[in-house]
Every structure is written in C-alpha cells, then in structure tokens.
Amino acid sequence: MQFWIIQGLNSLSLGGLLFLLSSGFSLIFGLMRLANLTHGAFFMLGTYFAATAMRSYDGLNIWVTAIGAGVAVAAIGGLFERLVLTRLKANPLGQVLVTLGMSFIISDACLVLWGGDSIPVPTPQNLQAPTRVFGFVFPTYRLVLVGCAIAMAIVLYCLLDRTRLGAMIRAGVDDPQMARAVGIPVSNLFTIVFCLGTGIAGAGGVLGGPVLSAYPGLDADMLPLALIVVILGGIGSLLGAFVGSFIIGFIYTFGTALFPELAYIILFLPMIFVIAFRPQGLFGRVGA
C-alpha cells in the first residue's frame, strides 16, 4: 500500500514537472507551427541559473529565482526569435533545424560555463520538512510542484481564454491570414508567444531543479519527454499537455519502479497507441 501511495505521489509530482516543461512547447507549436527543439535546452538553462543563483546567494527565494530565470530565458528566446526565426517564415523545416542548432549551441555553452559535473539545486528551506500524506511521509517540495503546475495551467487558461491577448493568439492559431487582415499583429504575437513559452520552460527548469539537479544532458533527457507528452496529448492543446503530462508522469514513475530496465520502452507505448488510433493526439484537433 505504501508503495502505491508514495509512487502515486511521485507520479503526480513528475506530471507537474512535465507540464511546466511541455506547456510552453505546446503553446509555441499551437501558434507558430514550430517544433521548438531548443525547448529542452531552455529548460536546462533555467536549472543552471537556479543552481548558480541559489548556491551563491544563500536563502534566495526559489519563486524569485524562477521569475528571474524565466525572464532571462524569455529574453534569450525573444532575441533568437527576432534575429533568426523571423527570417525563416516561409521555411518550416529551416526553422526546426535552426532550433536544433541553437539547442546544440546552448547545451555546449552550458558545458563550458558550468562544467561536466552535476550541480544540485537546494530545496527551499521552508519546504524541506516532509509532509504526512495519509500517514505516509513525503517530501513537501514535490507536492508544491504539483500545485505549481496546476497554478500555471489556470494562469495559462485564463490568459488564453479570458484576455484580449489570448483572443488574439487564438485567432492567430485558427487562421493567421484572416487574423492579419483584421489588424492583429501576428508577427508580434509570434514573438510574445515564443518569449512566453521559453520563459515558462526557464521557470520550469528552476522549479524542477531541486528534484532533477542541473547536469549536462538534462536537455536531451527532457526534450523527448516534452515531445512524448505533446504527441500524446495533442499538439498545441493546453488541456492535452496537462492530461498528457500526468499520464506520462504515472507511466514513467510506475514503469521505472516496477520494470526499471524497460522504463524507456513503457514510456513510448502509450504514444504508439495514441498515434495508431488517434493520430492527432487525445485532445488535438484534426488538421493541427
């Protein structure tokens, strides 16, 4: 019983982490039709920022760090979008390739700056004490992570569904040409959404830091997880990313615990099933 509850909580926290990773990816894909392969690298950049900031300033608040790193990563993402991606508007393949090139550059730069050893990110002091859940001891921080993901989902939902900016983004997703014709600055929206998506990845990297710690290759570990989540949930769908994250969180956690050798194969079984029977993903729309 203890095993199931503890692993269930672990799955939830991994699911939360995956949502922080993949929601930005899904957002960017939804509007820009761009598979942003730099996403894992932006996430890793956030983790490294956290490692450096929180180790050099003792007791630095993790929320402040997350916002700071999110803004910093969003700025890098925005520059990249303005300087490189906008030049390749008519060339979707070229866009994917430059994001891949960019991910190599960032991950190698991280290796230069931070070296090859893994750097742990400290857990915030007020969250270090474990919590009792149904009488079982569980790290508080991991539960907080689930809360973060839910909060992020609510914020994104409100942003997309309840604000003027969100309405413009949705219009851009549905019909970019028509949106342009009625005066929506779609290319500015692209920049905003790219900054937003990468910023979430950077902040997610900070929040995931205490669980994952910063190490070279973190980007290559996270990118396939993001891909699998969005393929499963439906590319460009926020709800899909949310549900997909928790499904993958459960499958990966229980897979690793029960069949450690086969965890990687188990991870992509649901993806195969979904692609076979519902190629657009659980919550994706046809033609997306």
Added chain:
Amino acid sequence: MKWLAIAAIVASPLVPVVAGDFYINLASQVLIAAIFALSLNLLVGFGGMTSLGHASYLGVSAYISALLTSRYGFGHGSAAAISITGTVAMAAFFGVIALRATGLGFLMITLALSQVLWGLAYRMSNVTNGDNGITGLTRPAPLGISLDSPASFYWFVLIVAAFACLMMAIFVSSAFGSSLKGVRDQPRRMAALGFNPWLVRWITFMYAGFWGAISGLLYVYYHKYIHPTSLSITSSAEALLGVIAGGSGTLGGPVVGAAVVLLLKNYASAYVERWNMMLGLVFLFIVLVMPTGIVPGVSRLAAALGRRSR
C-alpha cells in the same frame, strides 16, 4: 560540376596509393558517412519526409552486429545478415508509427523514437554495456581477405559505397522513384491517380533503413567500437546537416555534404574542443545563408559564370 564529380570518382580508388594511413582512414569515414547521408536523403530529399531519427538504423544495426559477434560468438556473415534483417524490421515498425503523421509530426515522432533507443542503449547496461560502449570488436574477412589494414578496409568500403550509390541512383530514377517524388510533391493527386502514398512512403522508409543498416555495419567495422552516442540526436543531426548542406534531393549533394561535415568535425576537433557548438553554428549558417545546399548553390554559380563568360 559534372567533370568534378567524374574526377572524384576516377581518383577515389587511387587514395591508398598516394595518401598516408591517416588520410586513407579519413576517406573511409567519409564514404561511410556518405552512404548514411544518401540513405537519409531518400527520405528527406526524394520523399519529403524529414527524419530526425536516422541514427537509429545506423546505431541499431551496429549494436546488433557488435553484440552478436562479441558476446554470442556469431560469425560476421550471419551477424551482418541478422542485423540488417533486424534493422529493416525495426524500420518497418517505426515507419508504421511515424508515417501516421507527415511534416513536423513525422519529424517529432522519429526524433522521439530515436531518443528512446538512445536512452535504452544508455540504461540497459547489462546488454549494451551503457556508457562504456562495446569494445574489442573485430573486422570481417570477406573471401579470406583481412581488412585490418587501412588500405584494404578502404577498398572494401569503396566497393560497398559504389554499389550503394548505384542502387540508390537506380531506386530514385526508377518508376517507383518517380512515384515517390510525385507523392512528395502532390500526394492528393497521386492518390487520385491510384497510387497509395502511404505504401510508397513506407517502402522508401524501409529502403532507407536498409542502407542505414549497411552504413551502421561499416561504421562498427571501422571503429571496432560502439557507444550510445552513435544513436544520439547529434548523430542524426550531423547526417541531416550533411544532406541539407550538400543539397537534398540530389544524388551528389549528400555525398559532398557528408564529406564537408566529417572533415569539418575532424579538423575542427583538432583545434577547438567544442564540436557541438560548432555544429550548431554551422546549422544556423547553412540554413540562413545556403538553404538549398552547396551542390545546387555551386551549380547555379557555375551556370551563372558560364553564361557571363560566353
């Protein structure tokens, strides 16, 4: 341009006569990378299917051959046959999954699948030996001829590469190749004409997997060593860069592109340690400056110069 290609073909068997061991080995590596890039080009250039997981076929065939010969005492002939069959079967399976999507979806699925294999190669260390890789492999001795010297191995690779180029050239210029290009450009019209676009793509996918497997065998024979990095996204990306840098959809382009990437990697790593960063920068450069590739770019330049001189 055509004369340059002919000159290269005529000169290729002479490499071991005039060059030292270092350059002979480099030339062997170029040829292996060229076969690999050509096989990827069947998908990218002629099929319009941009795969970011082509290293799967190279890596899996290399791993199967390495495991069978080093651990289970298979001979090279049977190990090669099993690894090619196994890799093509895997390509058939992956094709069924990945070809449910086109365009970016296809790219993401191939990437995810290859990352899964890479993860497996790292994690299943009791089978693959994980990060240590598999060492102590041998080269085969076809017809009793040892391939241990650089020159003999080069000739072996050259024969295979020539055959591979020929087979792939026949493939794309055949009637099937035409239908493949038709499916790339106008899938709906091809379907209306009675072709089955999915089947055309799937067969091409397996054929590309087959030549990927061949290059994987040569790769593991050359290095006598295999490591999970051969399955990594970097490995897939290098091949894709070769195809695009050389010019996708041409037969000479990927060969030139693969040679450029490989030489760059060899020479760059002698001076700077940061190959991955350089690979990324080259990616940005090629895509932004030379989107159609070196071979079409140079051909166009040559044509323009020819017009001017006349």
